[in-house]
Amino acid sequence: MTTTDPFAETPDFDPVSLEIQWQRLISIMDEIDFATVKTSFSTIVGESRDFACILVDQNGDSLCQSRFSPPNFCVVLPRTARRLLAVHPLETLREGDVLCTNDPWIGTGHLPDYILLTPVFHQGKPVAFMGTVAHLSDVGGHRGDIEAYDVFTEGIRIPPSKLFIEGEPNEFLFEVIGNNCRVPNLVLGDIRAIAGTHQIGIRRLRDFMDDYAMPDLVELSSVIHGRSESLMRSRIEALPDGEFEFGLDIDGYVDIVHLHATVRIQGNDIHVDYGGTSAQTRKGSINCAYNTTFASTMYPFKCSLVPQIPNNQGLFRPIHVTAPKGCILNCDDGLPVQARAKVTNNINQVLFGAVWPILGEHAQAGSGSIWPFSVHGDLEGYGSFSVSCLPHGGRGAMQGLDGMPPIAFPHNSSVTPIEIMETQAPILILHKEFRPDSAGAGRQRGGIGQRMTFRNIADSTIQGRVRPDKMFCAPPGLDGGVPGVVGEVRWNGRNIDRFPPLDLQPGDEIELLMPGGGGFGPVVERSTEHIRRDLEAGFISEAAARRDYGWDGPSEASTG
């Protein structure tokens, strides 16, 4: 790392006051995050935590987020805020207004993500915004989500609107949203809950500004952004200049998609260009609006270069992202986008694939990805139900660190408890367990994948959706590590590789075999001790140990 003072150019500040004030802002967002979990209605918000709480300054730049917020939402929100403000200029906003949209090109790339932005007035002036991005349960549209021809098939699109006008709900908009989804109680309940948490945040922020006699957040915001940007630049500066390229094939539900990244490190800037990436497609609803590509590009650099610095806009300024218009990473308005995470979850793998040689211990091999599934229907005893679960494959290995067992990456969310799912929907989960021999071999082994099966126990048909990943293109290994084992989906024992909404007959079973993570480093460098331990834990079978690692130990080492 550089020895020169990274902050020579940034404005002066008091290291004590800045620490205190910054931490306090974060604790405000943590409080509204906590309130969101506790007041929400849907499992996707309450149990899966698929939402983010972000404080945005008067310009629309992000100042901080709650500690558990999914990273990508935080990078996008400022871009959304600016678009909302272009339509509803700051000077036209009144106290009690709440802005909202779910437009994929303005927001986070698909319709279920609603963005609520509430201006905070202090001494009569708007000084900041409470922002929440939350994945809500339903937005209408066709019952599938990956076979749409266009975004219009996928559900209702709310342009930048006022959800509340001076504290009064915009009943028309609420009705429009409610009338255009299948579970209005969950959707409207979550929306109202989120608006409620913003009121808590507003009170806290006003108290904060009173305590420090701040008329606005302009100065504080500029110091936070300035310091953060300077540190990020100094970290980039310490990397060798150069151009790094990597291409990766990924699953695309229908056709394989190619992602290609060229990363140029130049001085204290990073330029990422996605030229060479597949064109946008009508198949699979996997197109990415630029916003999501931009956000997913920031994430691996943030983790590798400044993991400890609270997320804020300043960190992203030195990173520049371009993607050819009309490619799958910068799709045109109107294209289907619902399942864009299929692509964005792989962006970190393309970037790590390109720059791992200069990141040392901070690069990570490919992960087994997220495997959302959900069931829907309307049945006596359960009412109208819609229950989702977000399980994962194994995580990629790193230099010196075996991959972790199933855990969220690169996003963050939590898996819905089996007992909750079974209480709310007529399904029985037959197992949720490790999938032996699924991890990519290497000096560091990838994280082991898992297996889950669920059965329809209703006496009528229910609908299931399954969104698997890495069934064709395995999670890549790095530095000679072996890729993880691809995933599989079986319907009553037969492999399927197309995923329209599944009409599950009584007794039908869906089995999900989720991939393991990619390995790191040459297999021959794996220690005998580690191989023995993996055998003992049942992560690898003896046959696989002999085949993949050349294990020649005695066979009683396996507990079977």
Added chain:
Amino acid sequence: MAGLRIGFDIGGTFTDLVLYDEASGRIHSHKLATTARSPEAAVRAGWRTLLAEAGFSGSQVSNAIHGTTLITNCLVERKGAVTLLLATQGFSDVLDTQREMRYDIYDLHAPQVEHLVPRPLRFEARERMDAFGGVIEELSVASLGDIAKRLERAGVTDSVESIAVCFLHAFTNPEHERKAGAWLSERLPHLRVSLSHEVAPEIREYERMSTTVCNAYVQPLAATYLRQLGEVLREVGFEREMFLMLSSGGVSTLETAAKFPIRLVESGPAAGALAAVFYGELLDLPDLVSFDMGGTTAKMCLIKDGQPAMSDHFEIARVHRFKRGSGLPVRVPAIELIEIGAGGGSVARVDELGLLKVGPDSAGADPGPACYGLGGDAPTVTDADLLLGYLDPGFFLGGRMILDRAAAETAMAGLADRMGLTVTETAHGIFRVVNENMISATRVHVAERGADPRSLRLMAFGGAGPVHAYEIARALKMQGFVCPASAGVTSALGFLTAPPAFEFARTHMERLNASSLIELDGIYAGLEVEGRRVLQSAGIADDDMTFTLKADLRHVGQGHEISVTLPCTRPSDMSLDGDLRPYFFARYEEIYGHAHTHLDLEITTCRLNASGPRPQVVLPEFAAGSGPDQALKGSRPAYFTEAGDFVDTPVYDRYLLGRGSTVRGPAIVEERESTAVVGPRGSAEIDRFGNLVVTLAE
């Protein structure tokens, strides 16, 4: 018969004992080093000394209550028994996959939270219940037979001591867990068996499994230890049954404690909160925040209407001590304390952004703060407190330790250089940052429970609590703070004021309608029978029993519930629309600022709290004694935020300040265990029990 009560607490460093003689109102206390290898040794020695000092024999003691950190330490240090897990077939790996959530979203190296049973020791049984308690697959005894075989084959049959059994939906229908438990007790009689529906009868399989495993893991150690303790008490002549302090603030019998040792896990801190409740009552302050700041951590707990905040889940043995989500979840009723890494030993540093950070790393007691002169060279909170004039280098711990001011200055100067600040600015910076860490945590804790800090006072304990209380109370616009008399025994007093209290819970998920309240009567009646039985076994008369009904309720469709105390003795006394719904909406609104009054309610868990009478402790009134003039020891410059500078500040001897003495801030009041700092806007009064009560001017 006038009672003689002893409370004793085995902490990591010290074993504390306190004896209360109801007849005379006198309190005796004793402190000695914990004997880590055989903790009962210090108990034996302590009891003997204490009884001799007070002039009683062991057989005269009517009541003994015990708390311990040994259970917590056993989990934190991972020194528990070799434990097995038996789960429903297909689900034992849930112990590793957990909730699949990262506790740090940017640290790629953040280690996985490893649980206590390694995969080769996890077993599965063929059995299955559905979500409503119906049997889908009967328990296969043959599948259990495999356990014994596998243990034998691995040659670990004898080294395994404990087993946790956690089947899906066992909280709804426990029959399979009971059968498996009986089978295990018969075939593997040397194993201790923990059943999930008994340990934590609540929905969410990972959390219930985690709690059950933690219980099983500490059970053999707890059993041995409790047995030895019982023997020691008989040796010293105690003839009654000992009670154990629970993390819920209630006490339990030895038998229950040995069965569910996980419920003891936070008993020490719980006693501290109970002591605050006790002082609150004494001072007629039903709403307050207890604030205990020691060497490594600060613990805060909101007390509202004389009741400490409760939670039914917390985490222990965190990978990162202060990172939520990095520990093992435990679902047992507990007084909800927030703990943050802010103490006298918390180390200050400059981070990569050039900001001043304080804690959570602590210099501990050895080497300790730089001013201890034991070789520590990192500046800590205590060093800052010394340089700001709050502490007297010659009167630390009542003069038992001389603080090295020069060493503190040297340590501080290094940090000051890196930030381009003066030594004083740096010391004050540390003071402000550590305070803000505590202020933020307190603000959120209080707000999440729907209280307003402006109506609260701080009850300050611990070595560093009274030093920092003024700034915290000021920032939160609280009314003031209290430093209780005899701070050395404050926490142990909590043991003596704990009523026998037990919580019983049953998961019952239902959308409420008019007729369901009658159905609920039956559930609560069943819980009450259980409660009555346990209280009777603790020797409580029927007339002295109190049963409080609680329910976990939510709006229909909501993912999380809130626990409300039902204002009735049985649910059908209320009408759903006339009483219960409005009552729930009001509680909900109190916490979250809004409620969805158009929605129906759903119940998830019925809870019943069964308690005996709360033992009374009447403190002797404090002598009138001398006034401030006689108590004035001198003065020294102390730094006050409001003044922005050092102010020559009078220093008083707490022991010479008689009842009714008042002192205007700025002032420093010194006692052996701590120093109370009263800033310019505070005025302090010694009340009739000798408590230092500080009120802040508007």
